[in-house]
Amino acid sequence: MKTTPIILLVLSISFLPLAISGLPPLIRLPTNPNLIDAILDTDGNPVVAGAKYYAIPALIGVEGGISVANPDTGNPSACPTDVVINVTLAGQEPPAVSRLLTFYPLKLEAEASRAAADTADIIIEQYPLNVAFDSRDPSDPCAKENVWKLNDEAAIVTGGVIGKEDDLDNWFRIQNDINGRGYLFNWWPSLCLGCRIGYFRIGTVGDGHQLGINYRDEALYPFEFVKAE
Template identity: 75%
Template sequence: MKTPIFLLVLSISFLPLAITGLPPLIRLPTKGDVTNTILDTAGNPVVAGAKYYAIPALIGVEGGISVTNLNSTTNPSACPTDVVINETIAGNQPPAVAVPLTFYPLIDEAEASRAAADTADVITQQYPLNVAFDWADPSDPCAKENVWKLNLQGKIVTGGVIGEVDKDNYLANWFRIQENFDGRGYVFNWWPSLCLFCKIGYSFIGTVGDGYQLGIDHMGESRYAFELVKAE
């Protein structure tokens, strides 16, 4: 049953996308191109499975991407589900705190043999990946609800799955990272080129609603630029 995918694609297709066009179908960037490698603030390649803070690319701003419950009435879950920006001006007390992220790139059959020979899977620009919060306590029940997905309102929430490409709801779980051509750092985008029948372009991720939650930046004015700091 393809209903969840059609609803998601239909809802996003009616948004005024930041950038439109027809994405290539199942054609992925070349991971061997080192110019496409995502780098952390120390200049090292960002790798799958490691922990990173997505801090603001703006100088003088602290914090980064975090997770919370923005509305406990409409979201009765005991676990935080809304992916948000938590920021303060540098020097303010208490300083804003981010939650570490971990990236899981798509691995198809061709990539599987290559990845098996690598000591670390380097994250490449515009390559499909899943994003997950790293929970401090793995035994916490909320640790099982840590993977990003795009909901039908175009907002990013947790509750996604890692590595799933053959079920009805897989489309919502995949994001990409690209260079921020308007300034420092990188930006996230949502680009459903894994979907054979999707005829919509990709969309940048920025702040939506009250300016804190991350989601589709359909006005092209609020994209969130970040840098990645490796967590100790």
């Protein structure tokens, strides 16, 4: 048939290496705690769900990390909602500080079949998760505004919901920075684990402090994760 060469061509293209095609990698669910897909903290241990971490700059000579700031609304009493990178040069006073983060990965029925129960909470590269600032004071009126989400301008703000699968704005992923040390946050327009759908990397936008989707892959900001003691 005349269509056979076309079919063969389509099949051959579909099996091109992902690095060549520019598509994100397929998700491989964990089967043991030593899987290379696990996100690691600065001590070399897997990052786990529910624990508290600082996301610090993966840059030598820079201190600080991810924090939250009050948007320029003219209302200083409003809850801070802008997710920002807060940094200073090492040794500069006062040093920039970051806020503690906690990760909540997507829960799937299939995960119940994992061979080892102690691997279920390991954060895996490119696996959907919610990100939330730690609420140190539950009585704080802003404590409910701690979960990350994308706003209409594709900037990251608080006010998201943990576990709400029908709202993709609440879900992020973490990937290894192949161009350097540390990890990058990104966002996919899907929660599908095996789908080869393009994703958007998170960098600095606007004034250079706000975090959000950087469509041109400029000003990307890699982080390392330090587990809180």
